[in-house]
Amino acid sequence: DAKTTQPPSMDCAEGRAANLPCNHSTISGNEYVYWYRQIHSQGPQYIIHGLKNNETNEMASLIITEDRKSSTLILPHATLRDTAVYYCIVRAGNTGNQFYFGTGTSLTVIP
Amino acid sequence: GAVVSQHPSRVICKSGTSVKIECRSLDFQATTMFWYRQFPKQSLMLMATSNEGSKATYEQGVEKDKFLINHASLTLSTLTVTSAHPEDSSFYICSAVGQLNEAFFGQGTRLTVV
Numbered sequence: 001d002a003k004t005t006q007p008p009s010m011d012c013a014e015g016r017a018a019n020l021p022c023n024h025s026t027i028s029g030n031e032y033v034y035w036y037r038q039i040h041s042q043g044p045q046y047i048i049h050g051l052k053n054n055e056t057n058e059m060a061s062l063i064i065t066e067d068r069k070s071s072t073l074i075l076p077h078a079t080l081r082d083t084a085v086y087y088c089i090v091r092a093g094n095t096g097n098q099f100y101f102g103t104g105t106s107l108t109v110i111p
Numbered sequence: 112g113a114v115v116s117q118h119p120s121r122v123i124c125k126s127g128t129s130v131k132i133e134c135r136s137l138d139f140q141a142t143t144m145f146w147y148r149q150f151p152k153q154s155l156m157l158m159a160t161s162n163e164g165s166k167a168t169y170e171q172g173v174e175k176d177k178f179l180i181n182h183a184s185l186t187l188s189t190l191t192v193t194s195a196h197p198e199d200s201s202f203y204i205c206s207a208v209g210q211l212n213e214a215f216f217g218q219g220t221r222l223t224v225v
Contacts, residue, residue, distance in 0.1 A: 032212070034213065034214075042218055042219065043216035043219045046213050087155075096160065096208075098145065099145065099214050101154045101155040101157075102154060104154060
């Protein structure tokens, strides 16, 4: 079952940073935080994941609090194409462990 | 990123018939694949975990005899919806786990049972 809590929806102005929060207060020491997004009628797209250090790639940055009970996905310069449902998932790092999706945050980027 | 191909992307079938959906990892080998179902305006619901060379593990409430999963190779898993009924109409999505333990998803299959 999903172990994360996210706001159901958010708006962000085009060109501004989108900061998407996620609470995972029951995360275990061996569980990673993953972020995916899903654009309407497509399969989810991998964005980023991390264990305890902050991570950055070409798509986004992931900020994990020191106690690891929450994290924030940052899209530095949101575009209209970033409008999607964003899912935060916690999962142990073994290959066979499942990815359980919660309800996610529907992000709308406004022109 | 790694590519997972799902086929077909869209299928319409008659009630009572069976439908097979294929999921392929194109540029990596995946010992583990997952199958999900998604109804309109809802999140993805995990149906089963498919492990290469062994029986799939089904989530609670998912009928294993209705949703047959075969993972015969490290690059291919199939989901067969047997004796499909209108309530099985849904968006089915597969994913394969890459070497860094991230899951890559197929583009999904829209199944409509009439």
